[in-house]
Amino acid sequence: MNPSLYLRDPEQSELGKNIIKHSIQLIHDNGFEAFTFKKLAESIGTTEAGVYRYFENKHKLLVYIISWYWGWIQFQLSYQTNNIEDPSIKLKKVITLLSTNVEDDITTGHVDEFQLHQILIAEGSKAYLTNHVGKDNKQQFFQPYKDLCNTIGEIILECNPKYKYPHSLASTIIEMAHLQNFFMNHLPTLTDFSKSKDEKEIIKYLEELVFNTIRI
Amino acid sequence: MNPSLYLRDPEQSELGKNIIKHSIQLIHDNGFEAFTFKKLAESIGTTEAGVYRYFENKHKLLVYIISWYWGWIQFQLSYQTNNIEDPSIKLKKVITLLSTNVEDDITTGHVDEFQLHQILIAEGSKAYLTNHVGKDNKQQFFQPYKDLCNTIGEIILECNPKYKYPHSLASTIIEMAHLQNFFMNHLPTLTDFSKSKDEKEIIKYLEELVFNTIRI
DNA sequence: TATTTAAGATAGTAATACTATTATTTAAAA
DNA sequence: TTTTAAATAATAGTATTACTATCTTAAATA
Numbered sequence: 001m002n003p004s005l006y007l008r009d010p011e012q013s014e015l016g017k018n019i020i021k022h023s024i025q026l027i028h029d030n031g032f033e034a035f036t037f038k039k040l041a042e043s044i045g046t047t048e049a050g051v052y053r054y055f056e057n058k059h060k061l062l063v064y065i066i067s068w069y070w071g072w073i074q075f076q077l078s079y080q081t082n083n084i085e086d087p088s089i090k091l092k093k094v095i096t097l098l099s100t101n102v103e104d105d106i107t108t109g110h111v112d113e114f115q116l117h118q119i120l121i122a123e124g125s126k127a128y129l130t131n132h133v134g135k136d137n138k139q140q141f142f143q144p145y146k147d148l149c150n151t152i153g154e155i156i157l158e159c160n161p162k163y164k165y166p167h168s169l170a171s172t173i174i175e176m177a178h179l180q181n182f183f184m185n186h187l188p189t190l191t192d193f194s195k196s197k198d199e200k201e202i203i204k205y206l207e208e209l210v211f212n213t214i215r216i
Numbered sequence: 217m218n219p220s221l222y223l224r225d226p227e228q229s230e231l232g233k234n235i236i237k238h239s240i241q242l243i244h245d246n247g248f249e250a251f252t253f254k255k256l257a258e259s260i261g262t263t264e265a266g267v268y269r270y271f272e273n274k275h276k277l278l279v280y281i282i283s284w285y286w287g288w289i290q291f292q293l294s295y296q297t298n299n300i301e302d303p304s305i306k307l308k309k310v311i312t313l314l315s316t317n318v319e320d321d322i323t324t325g326h327v328d329e330f331q332l333h334q335i336l337i338a339e340g341s342k343a344y345l346t347n348h349v350g351k352d353n354k355q356q357f358f359q360p361y362k363d364l365c366n367t368i369g370e371i372i373l374e375c376n377p378k379y380k381y382p383h384s385l386a387s388t389i390i391e392m393a394h395l396q397n398f399f400m401n402h403l404p405t406l407t408d409f410s411k412s413k414d415e416k417e418i419i420k421y422l423e424e425l426v427f428n429t430i431r432i
Numbered sequence: 433t434a435t436t437t438a439a440g441a442t443a444g445t446a447a448t449a450c451t452a453t454t455a456t457t458t459a460a461a462a
Numbered sequence: 463t464t465t466t467a468a469a470t471a472a473t474a475g476t477a478t479t480a481c482t483a484t485c486t487t488a489a490a491t492a
Binding site: 122149164 | 250338341345349353358365366381383384385386388391395396398402403407409424425428
């Protein structure tokens with residue numbers, strides 16, 4: 001994790017882990033706009049000042065938990081594609097991993113991956129859609145996202161070494177896996193999955209999109 | 217325009233038009249988070265209370281100007297595709313229209329379309345990425361976006377009547393035309409256009425994506 | 433035992449997102 | 463023309479947010 005994101009490493013103390021745990025819960029339940037350090041402190045049973053000793057502001061905390069998620073996805077991806085040779089099967093794994101509501105990984109006690117996935121769908125783009133995106137980028141806040149994008153881009157190039165837009169296609173897969181899910185559940189007429197509301201439909205749509213464009 | 221978005225119709229008075237004009241300017245310059253009714257009032261030369269007589273809150277004002285933009289795009293689209301029969305040429309027009317930085321339309325005195333396009337790229341998704349998206353949707357706040365999505369979906373079906381995901385592909389085109397532009401300018405490693413920073417590259421990428429997926 | 437360090441408790445401030453009241457100007461209706 | 467209503471301007475006030483500062487206590491470390 002990028003140390004510029006925090007003032008004190010939340011992984012190193014009980015209070016820190018509680019900040020992460022309750023942040024995920026509260027952002028998931030009420031959305032990022034309604035999330036405040038005061039509510040977070042009350043939920044933990046500490047004070048506002050206590051939270052501020054770990055994170056400068058709520059935006060950095062959001063970027064922190066999102067970075068955590070991308071790191072976890074990166075790990076899941078390398079784990080799940082470990083022994084696979086066929087790049088198009090790998091790419092299918094990528095699409096499925098990004099589109100599927102993950103189950104909570106019990107090995108990470110203070111992080112609920114299911115809720116984190118939901119947060120990414122609804123709040124993920126708020127990490128970079130700010131007027132200080134340039135500054136944040138200079139401080140490497142989006143490195144885990146970029147790393148994942150590069151990993152996926154490489155798999156795309158394994159499928160077709162001549163494909164010209166591996167990074168753009170990778171970011172399209174990531175963003176659309178989330179956005180089509182959001183639309184399916186909240187603005188269904190913007191999708192074609194309104195009847196079933198089934199993630200598998202999103203996977204089918206994305207697979208068709210991706211494999212038709214890279215096989216020229 | 218949906219009357220639930222405003223308390224008093226801003227098109228009907230000078231103050232109203234000034235609210236729209238200066239909102240676009242301020243949101244464009246400083247981003248939506250930094251935008252407040254107080255700053256807006258100061259910029260116009262009126263009072264905070266004056267702005268509140270037109271709009272309940274800044275979120276509704278954002279949705280208003282975004283709706284205005286989608287209505288304008290819808291008009292531009294029907295105007296530009298008026299005499300075109302070939303649906304794939306129409307679809308190319310759609311991609312170009314959404315991806316290109318429009319010039320300011322001088323017939324709309326109080327609206328700067330160039331700035332509005334930039335606002336849509338950086339702030340567009342904030343209109344619906346809220347925890348009250350369901351309520352807003354029930355009040356038809358997103359109708360202009362849905363209408364545009366349907367129009368594009370119909371053009372897609374003209375190209376291939378058997379294509380199964382016309383709405384999802386339409387929303388993908390709209391969102392990616394904006395997001396790839398944002399990434400190109402602010403997080404270039406997430407795209408393949410970092411060297412040229414040219415919108416035409418985004419158009420080429422999207423055309424390849426779209427036409428390869430609908431021609432099965 | 434002395435000394436850092438983290439946490440808890442409390443207070444305070446500037447800005448934000450509103451609401452309310454009153455006075456003044458403008459414009460339409462009687 | 464006068465009356466009346468509507469829009470605007472001016473001012474004040476509140477709850478909440480997003481912080482900063484300080485002081486005390488508890489626990490870990492040297």
